[in-house]
Amino acid sequence: MPGQRSSIPGKSGSVGGISNNSASAENDSDSGRPRSTDFEEDAKESTTRTTTESGRTEMDSDDDYPELNGELSGADSIESPPPSRESKVSVHSEAATSVAEQKMARKERAAVTIQAYTRGHLTRKKLKRPQTPGPFPREMEEEDLDYSEPEQSEHFTEPEDNEIEEPEQGEAADEPITREEAAVTIQKHWRGYEVRKNLPEKQPETPVNLEEGLIDTDDENELHETLESGMSREVDKEESPDGPMTYMVRIFTGNRWAADTEADLHIVLHGEDGDSEKRILQQDSQNPRFVQGQVDDFLLVMPSVGKLRKITIGHDHRGYGAGLFIDQVIIVEGSGNGRVYLFQCYKWFDSGQVDGKLERVLNCTATYQGPLNGLKKSQGRWELLLHNGQASTGLGATTSNLNLFGYSHDVMAKSIDIYDNTLAQVPSVSLIQVDFGAELANLTKVRVEIDGSGDMPDYYLDYVELNDLDTDEKIEVTMAKWLRWNSEDKGAQAFRELVVFKGTPDALPLCTYEGKLRVLVNKIALCHPNVKVELFGENGESGIFPVSLENKDGKKDKFDVSFRIEAASLGRNIGIRIYFDPTEQGAAIYDGLGEVQRIFDKLGVENAVGDGCFIIQHGLIRESTHTPYRMVLEQSRIVPRVDESDSFVLELRTTRMEGLSTKISKSKMPKKKTPNWIVSMLIDERSTLLPAVTLCGADGSEQMQCLDTTPVDGLISYQQKSDNIGEIKKIRISIDRGQRLNVLPDEEMPKPRVLIKKIRVNDGANGDIIHFPAATAEFFEYSVVEYPAIWPDVQPIESVYYEITVSTEDSRTQMPFRAHFKIIGEMGDTGLRYFGVPDGSTPTIFEPGSQKSVQFEALNIGEIQTIEAHVEANEEFFWKISEVVVHSEDGLFYVFHFDKPFTLKQNRQICHVSPLTALL
The missing domain is CATH 2.60.60.20 (PLAT/LH2 domain)
Known part of the structure; x- marks a missing residue:
């Protein structure tokens, strides 16, 4: 009967939730077939299962890992158990206990000595030095001040009378080890103090950000070396868990038209222990921040909020073109565990773009914790801890088998038919060990699929911990989504993809693909309406999802069907594979076209058989509503079958890209006032000619009025109040030959000229800002230069x-x-x-x-x-x-x-x- 676990052939399970699997590697080709979603298995037969209970085998008294059944070589070592599993501690002999007690006694005496000298030194310093303002009131008693390091104060206690006893000279002479250990401890804490003292911090000019600094490190390799060297971990080993925490926030501005902004950003960190205050990520007048395609680093010092779960980030500048596009945010936590957090975004923060939002909440995509040293090389052996079900509702248990697919660019390995008893009992944690092979050492993504078995086919995956058994790297990927089997809900899918984040900014983006298929209406039905579809590209392939080609509205010629799935980025050259079940006539036509296609392939001819005339005319795919283009797939290709068991496959390939607007819709756009365009121009001090500025729009052009011919701090301004010229397309700068700047002529300059350093154009009434290329140029009496207006996601005039x-x-x-x-x-x-x-x-x-x-x-x-x-x-x-x-x-x-x-x-x-x- 479905759902019964008494007999499950072909599966491995255990009470402890451990499954060992060896993945088979194969090249990612264009001739893929359905892996666990064949039509014959959809609902025609129910699979019976046999549960094989396997106990845990202790390798030795300190080993907490199960047997790997020969999948891991003897040379491999597993150094530490996962944090979620209980370790077994062996019983030591009494001799070992005696040695430990002696060591502890020496440490206690060393601590007493350290505290004695420290308190004596601080007391003498207080008596000799005049009183100065500090973090504590001077009338506070000495015993209320905790001068010791947190590590020491947590483990050792002082005498009740709080009197400091100087150690006797004879005792110190008899125990040199005590003084040696005390010296080592003092040096350790002194080094920690020195490192913290030399942390690079920039004091901002405004009192709002007293603990905020900026780091000018745009070199990716330099940052990666810093992370690998463990600098942040070395610094923060001395930090108290309850004290200030250092966070390095990295903002990745997108490489899109007008993606940069002049505004300051604000950010709030949300962790397991609470939320931080709103912090300002300030601009720098000398080195502008948030420039298109640039990475900006900010050092924040604040109370720890625990493990980060999400962030709130945004700005307050309303106006079209005043915002920015953020690709991702990476936060390096300055604690001893060295966690690095990834928050993917790839969205606009602009009131004139898409949804008009200026602030967004970004959930943590993944967390990375690297090893203490990076000398080991991955062999593709991973341990996955699947956190199953919704803890709040108790829903999300499944009877489905799981299929795992690992990808490393053009290589794919899989491990299928995985099941564990804990999947049917939620909330729970299932441990799976899988060997993807050394070819997938540089793992980029992992896909988890369900096969729909049993009476509870759907599955809720909360998050996944991935531990590399060779390098000891630990990755946690947030999911919190359902895997639905054959659901008709829009966006429902039977797979989820995990991006592998290793602390560097090259993790694959997680995209929401939206697409359409133009279906041809034939007099003779060529296939059954329920088909399976997958996307493929340069980064591998997506999972398979169902699409219905049923002509529900009774169209006579052609109609469109849409789909939406979430998957890791496949790259730009995307294709679609359609797996279908043909009718008798459709199978005959398909095989005939397949023979012709096979001949073309042997001859090396690029012609595609059945192009636009077999079942599907063309397809459209867009990565996101924040993407200013979509891919048009007009080339269709028959995939010849090798034998009778092969699936019937039709491929669509990208032929061109089509531009799309990402501007906010007119219905959501706020009503605009009459524009009040203001141009501010920075010129050098030796300029004598007065520039003339002309705004050129879609409906005409007008010359702007100079407000004052006398430069103030090198700035001159122009104004134009009119809505007759339409959307600004370009700005033209020439020389006003009717008047000049109100400055003394420079006798050393042989010719009259003006050097323009920077131009800023904004609408004072609506807040809109026009971006321009670098405008530094020297003008003479008859010079004319045009600069294109750059709007968000709008290609400027060439x-x-x-x-x-x-x-x-x-x-x-x-x-x-x-x-x-x-x-x-x-x-x-x-x-x-x-x-x-x-x-x-x-x-x-x-x-x-x-x-x-x-x-x-x-x-x-x-x-x-x-x-x-x-x-x-x-x-x-x-x-x-x-x-x-x-x-x-x-x-x-x-x-x-x-x-x-x-x-x-x-x-x-x-x-x-x-x-x-x-x-x-």
């Missing part, structure tokens, strides 16, 4: 070069004139550009019959439509242009013909591009 060639038919003038051209396209214009050198030192002479060219850089304006020419002159002139040709980077050229000559009165003309027939 920069291109344009070349203008002017053919002069006739020219008559007494003084050289200056010509300017503006190119206008479907995406805006370039602004007026001087036809010559930017500083204007050498005017361009347009002789009759000459041909002159100039090249300049501008942001792409798309297909060119119009050109505008403007001529500056102080005297009468005549200039007739026969032809103007504009060359673009894409190899196209555009020809323009001006109808009239240029004169002092006719000094500005606009011309449209000549039609193709005029060029023939």
Whole structure:
């Protein structure tokens, strides 16, 4: 009968919850088949089981590990039992007890000696030195002060009369070991004090963060060496459990457009022993923090909150573009156990993005505790402690077998049909030992699957402890999710994946994949509607999950079905495998297409048979709603079967990527006020020219008004109040030739110029901030530079070069004139550009019959439509242009013909591009 445990063939179980399994390794290929979810096993037969009770075998009096049944070699040693299991202590002989008592007596005398000299020294120091403010009131009695180290005060007591007895000289001479041990103890604590004293801390300027410092260590290798050397553990061995704790917080800003912020962040740590105060992670004016793709380290000293469970992190700056994108947060705990915590995020903290949240609570993804030394190399032998069920409800027990899959990039090993009696009794802990093999020494993820056996197929997995039996590395991965068997609930899945975190920032992200399949409606049914699907990519494959292809709405041509699963990142080149049960006609068509595909494969031809015309037309996959693209899978491929037992498999492969907006929806977007754009510009002290600033938007452009021509601390500001130009696309900076800066001219500078160091653009009414590339540039009288506006997850306009060639038919003038051209396209214009050198030192002479060219850089304006020419002159002139040709980077050229000559009165003309027939 289902659910009975009297006979379970092919399984190993024990009362103590121990299962020993050897995993088989295999290359991860594209021809995968269902592992534990074949259609024949879904509900057609119930499996009977035999429980084999195996006791624990003591290797010796100090060994708490069970027999590994030959899976571990004799050279391997298991140095320490897991913390959750009770150790057995052997009984020592009376001789050994006597020696121990002697050692303890010597330690007690050493402690008394240390306390005596310490209290004497502190008392004398107090009498000699004047009173100064300190952490304790001066009227406090000496006996109320605890000057001893916590380790000593916990194990030794003082005489009741609190009198300090100086040891006799004869006793000290007879017992040199006592003084030697006392000296060693003193040196140990002195070294600890010296290390703590020299901890790198930066005192902030504001009193809010008195215990906060910054560490400038962006080198990943340097941090990893620091962790391996055990520096943090050496420092914090001297820390009291109830005293201050040092936390190194590492913020990983994402490599996304406009992912950086100027705001300060705040963080709260939540642990098993309580919550910390809100701490501010401050910006640095000299070295900006939270820059795109950058790692920033902060050293926080605060009371310990115990083992971390989650953190609250965010900022208070509301406005589109004012937030940031955080990949992950890693916290190194400065305690003797050397724990490193991983908090994965990969989300926006921006009021104009996705859900508009500025603050998020991040649960701990995984915890890592490394060995005291990293000399041992992993052989892929792991011990897994599965914490089963929900402690609060008592739910989550299962009768399913468990299948484990280990991955290391392109290598996969598995251990299947695992069962233990503790899985059916929750809350409980099941211990499984598995050998993935040396090929998986660099384990990246572990997948846990259920096979749906018995009358309780579903399973709740709280968290998992992974212990490397070779390196003594310990990893704890938080899960707290259900594994559901054949559930129709959206997001339900029969597997969960554990990311393997080893203290470094290269752990695979845990993604929530959302996708769609475009199903073709055929007159002849080719397969049954219930199919199995798995995703695969460069980082392995996901588990298998069910999808229904049933045409519920009766569509006549095609329809879409959606799915959502959680899995470790598969990389970017993702594919979909669809396992289906064909009809008789579908099987015949499949085998025929398979033969053709096999011929193509032998010939090395890349053609895919059945592309877009067999069952599925195409697929779409997106990693997250915070991802600005999705993968389009338009290439379908038949996987030929080798024999009759093979599954019928259809593969879809990624052909292109499609951009998607991550901006908050209009329904959730708060109503905006009329923009009040403010530009702040930092210039150097030797600047004399006044910059002119033009904001260019989707609906037009406007020049901003300079608020004051006198720089204040090198800053000049501009303002523009209007909503007529639409969303800002770029900013154009030129020189205001009508006025100059209100500064004394620099006689050492041969030419007037201005050096712009930094530009900041923000909307004072709505809080929006526009990001720009590094804007450091030197401008002369005729210089023009355009900078693209960078909005969150929006690719900025690319920069291109344009070349203008002017053919002069006739020219008559007494003084050289200056010509300017503006190119206008479907995406805006370039602004007026001087036809010559930017500083204007050498005017361009347009002789009759000459041909002159100039090249300049501008942001792409798309297909060119119009050109505008403007001529500056102080005297009468005549200039007739026969032809103007504009060359673009894409190899196209555009020809323009001006109808009239240029004169002092006719000094500005606009011309449209000549039609193709005029060029023939």
